[in-house]
Amino acid sequence: MSNSVNACHCSMCRKWTGRPLLAIKCGDRVPFEGSDSISVFNSSEWAERGFCSQCGTHLFYRLKQKKYHMIPVGLLDNDSNLTFEQQIFIDEKPSFYSLANKTKNLTKAEVFAQYSE
Numbered sequence: 001m002s003n004s005v006n007a008c009h010c011s012m013c014r015k016w017t018g019r020p021l022l023a024i025k026c027g028d029r030v031p032f033e034g035s036d037s038i039s040v041f042n043s044s045e046w047a048e049r050g051f052c053s054q055c056g057t058h059l060f061y062r063l064k065q066k067k068y069h070m071i072p073v074g075l076l077d078n079d080s081n082l083t084f085e086q087q088i089f090i091d092e093k094p095s096f097y098s099l100a101n102k103t104k105n106l107t108k109a110e111v112f113a114q115y116s117e
Contacts, residue, residue, distance in 0.1 A: 001026045004085045005073055009093035012043050017058060023070035024082065030060065030069045063115065
C-alpha cells in the first residue's frame with residue numbers, strides 16, 4: 001500500500017462520493033474481511049467499484065484488466081503518514097472548488113495513456 005493520496009475529479013467518482021475521490025494505490029492483492037458483504041458494480045468499460053452491501057460504505061475502485069485497487073483514504077485508521085501527491089482527470093474538475101495543495105495534475109488523456117501501457 002502506498003502512502004501517496006490521489007484525487008480523482010472524474011464525473012463518476014464525484015457522483016459516487018459527492019466530491020473528488022481521495023484514495024491511495026493498493027495494488028492487485030487487497031484482503032477484505034466479510035467479503036460475502038461486498039458488492040461490485042461495473043462503473044465503466046475499464047473499472048468497477050466495490051461497496052459494502054450491509055452499510056453502503058465505498059470500499060474500492062478497481063481497474064478490471066490489472067485488478068489494480070484504489071482505496072478511499074477515509075477507510076484508514078491512521079492517515080498521519082499520507083501525502084497528497086496527484087490529481088487526475090483535472091480537466092473534468094468543476095470550477096466551484098479548488099484544492100490548495102501543489103500536486104502533479106493529469107488530464108483524462110494523460111491518465112488513459114499512463115494506464116494503457
